[in-house]
Every structure is written in structure tokens, then in C-alpha cells.
Amino acid sequence: MRTLAVALCLTLVVTAASADEPDPSQILREIQPQRDLWLKCIARVARTQLRAGQGAASIADAALARCRSQEFRLRAALRNRLGDASSQRIMEIVRETDRSNLLRVIETVRGN
Numbered sequence: 001m002r003t004l005a006v007a008l009c010l011t012l013v014v015t016a017a018s019a020d021e022p023d024p025s026q027i028l029r030e031i032q033p034q035r036d037l038w039l040k041c042i043a044r045v046a047r048t049q050l051r052a053g054q055g056a057a058s059i060a061d062a063a064l065a066r067c068r069s070q071e072f073r074l075r076a077a078l079r080n081r082l083g084d085a086s087s088q089r090i091m092e093i094v095r096e097t098d099r100s101n102l103l104r105v106i107e108t109v110r111g112n
Contacts, residue, residue, distance in 0.1 A: 022081055022082065027078075027081050027082070030077065030081065031074060031077040031078060031081070034070070034073045034074040034077045035074055037070045037073070037074075038067055038070040038071050038073070038074050039098070041063075041066070041067035041070045042063045042064060042067050042098065042102060043063075045062065045063035045066045045067060046059050046060065046062075046063040046102060046105075046106060049062060049063070050106065050109065050110070056103045056106040056107050056110070057103065059102075059106055060099050060102045060103050060106065061099075063102065064095065064098075064099060064102075071091075071095070074091070075087060075088075075091050078090055078091065
């Protein structure tokens with residue numbers, strides 16, 4: 001969630017200030033349920049594949065791929081609030097950060 005908050009804040013700070021700009025804390029509250037569902041899905045898929053003996057990157061990529069519908073819901077919620085370009089930039093950052101975090105967790109759980 002911190003990554004998403006930072007990405008949202010940076011996006012909003014870079015744009016010109018106006019009275020019509022969305023409140024980042026309000027956006028975070030609104031999209032949090034979709035974010036939670038996506039993260040839970042990724043964790044569930046990764047957990048089931050830990051015993052398969054695959055590499056951490058393969059597990060992370062498979063988890064992200066299998067949770068696309070939850071990712072699309074999160075992306076849609078962001079797009080509704082911020083527009084297409086901003087939501088796309090934020091999701092790229094969030095997706096890459098979450099993948100990196102998942103890799104670290106998998107390696108930690110495996111004791112690597």
C-alpha cells in the first residue's frame with residue numbers, strides 16, 4: 001500500500017495544482033478493497049506454488065498472471081479517479097514493486 005500511496009502522491013504533486021485535483025488519501029481509501037483483493041490473490045497463488053520447486057521469478061510471474069482479473073479491477077478503479085495515463089503509470093510502478101517484494105518473500109520463506 002505504501003508503494004501505491006507514494007506513486008499516487010508523486011503523480012498528483014507533479015501535475016499542476018488546482019481545486020479539481022483528487023485527494024490522494026480519498027483515492028487510497030476508495031481503491032483499497034481492490035488492492036487488498038489483488039494482493040490476497042497473488043499471495044494465495046504464490047503459496048500454492050512454493051512446493052512445486054519452481055524458481056522465485058517463475059512463481060511471482062505465475063501469481064501475477066493468474067490474478068489478472070483482480071489487477072484489472074484495481075486498474076479500473078484508478079482509471080476512474082485519475083484517468084488513463086496516470087493510472088497506467090501508477091500500475092506499472094505498483095506491479096513491478098509488488099513483483100520485487102514477492103520475490104523477496106519467496107526467497108525468505110525458502111531460506112535463500
